[in-house]
Amino acid sequence: MSFLPNGFDLLNTFIMPDRAPSGGVSANRLTSHEDRELAAGIESRLNVLRESIPRVLAQESLEAELAFSPQDFASEAVQPQLVTAAPVAPAVSRVSVAAETATDFLDGFDERVQWDGSRATDIPTADELAARQAQQAAQEQEAARQAAQELQYPGVDPYLATTANEIDASGPDQQQAYIRELAARRAIEQAYGEAA
Amino acid sequence: MNLFAQLLHPQQAADNRKAEIYKSLIHWEAQVGGQLFGPVPKGTRREFFCLDENTWVWHEEWTDEAGQRQAVTTRYDVRPNGIVKSQGSSDYQTMSKEESQNFFNAIRMYQQRVVPELERMQANASAK
Numbered sequence: 001m002s003f004l005p006n007g008f009d010l011l012n013t014f015i016m017p018d019r020a021p022s023g024g025v026s027a028n029r030l031t032s033h034e035d036r037e038l039a040a041g042i043e044s045r046l047n048v049l050r051e052s053i054p055r056v057l058a059q060e061s062l063e064a065e066l067a068f069s070p071q072d073f074a075s076e077a078v079q080p081q082l083v084t085a086a087p088v089a090p091a092v093s094r095v096s097v098a099a100e101t102a103t104d105f106l107d108g109f110d111e112r113v114q115w116d117g118s119r120a121t122d123i124p125t126a127d128e129l130a131a132r133q134a135q136q137a138a139q140e141q142e143a144a145r146q147a148a149q150e151l152q153y154p155g156v157d158p159y160l161a162t163t164a165n166e167i168d169a170s171g172p173d174q175q176q177a178y179i180r181e182l183a184a185r186r187a188i189e190q191a192y193g194e195a196a
Numbered sequence: 197m198n199l200f201a202q203l204l205h206p207q208q209a210a211d212n213r214k215a216e217i218y219k220s221l222i223h224w225e226a227q228v229g230g231q232l233f234g235p236v237p238k239g240t241r242r243e244f245f246c247l248d249e250n251t252w253v254w255h256e257e258w259t260d261e262a263g264q265r266q267a268v269t270t271r272y273d274v275r276p277n278g279i280v281k282s283q284g285s286s287d288y289q290t291m292s293k294e295e296s297q298n299f300f301n302a303i304r305m306y307q308q309r310v311v312p313e314l315e316r317m318q319a320n321a322s323a324k
Contacts, residue, residue, distance in 0.1 A: 043318060049246055
């Protein structure tokens with residue numbers, strides 16, 4: 001059954017009140033122009049409703065997905081839902097702390113957990129950072145020193161072993177190879193010197 | 197607007213007519229919407245309608261025990277991150293879970309009753 005048995009009652013009652021002083025005017029007396037005006041007005045209202053109603057009901061879906069209590073959060077049963085329901089960035093963090101209790105999560109979220117899921121405690125202090133950098137530099141220097149030693153021919157001074165005459169006597173390929181080796185050797189020595 | 201004014205300012209008359217139709221449709225929707233929540237007590241005026249794409253309105257008037265006429269207008273604002281309501285000049289409030297569910301149910305019923313009727317009337321008006 002239609003909610004309004006006669007849709008034209010609307011016209012008589014509301015749209016055309018001046019035409020229905022006694023309630024007896026039929027909508028058939030509307031002119032074609034008035035019909036077009038009415039159709040356009042109804043279309044306008046329908047457009048508003050077609051825009052608004054899905055917008056509201058979308059909120060219902062969103063609320064349903066987010067409808068969990070802090071106690072639910074610690075439950076394994078709801079964790080897959082959290083991943084899909086929460087905004088993308090927070091979801092990563094929530095998964096990363098899923099093993100914690102809800103209270104710990106809520107209390108410490110801002111301080112200890114970053115949006116990318118890493119923990120704030122993983123961020124080194126200034127002193128720790130300086131120590132790490134010093135350690136890394138020492139390791140690099142040690143590697144450079146060992147590389148320089150490996151390039152040293154036992155008992156032979158590389159500079160004395162190769163004279164200008166020998167370079168001249170060799171072919172172009174050998175000269176280029178020597179130049180490259182010399183450049184590498186100097187670079188290694190420079191690094192070794194800085195380490196020492 | 198009288199006949200002389202309509203003849204003198206046809207565009208303004210058309211605009212006024214358009215606004216009148218739109219307003220009347222909202223008024224009709226408000227009455228239909230007011231009946232979605234069950235029988236309206238005698239002496240109570242209840243309206244519920246969609247004002248625009250992001251706003252829904254509940255309006256209720258009644259007479260209290262002291263014989264004073266009371267009225268409350270509740271506006272529901274649909275925002276990307278949720279729906280909030282305001283009553284009179286008070287600040288925005290979030291809805292309780294139960295109120296939210298009632299609101300969503302009302303919207304669904306509004307859709308089921310109002311939209312088909314509008315479509316039917318539109319078809320009738322367009323067919324002539």
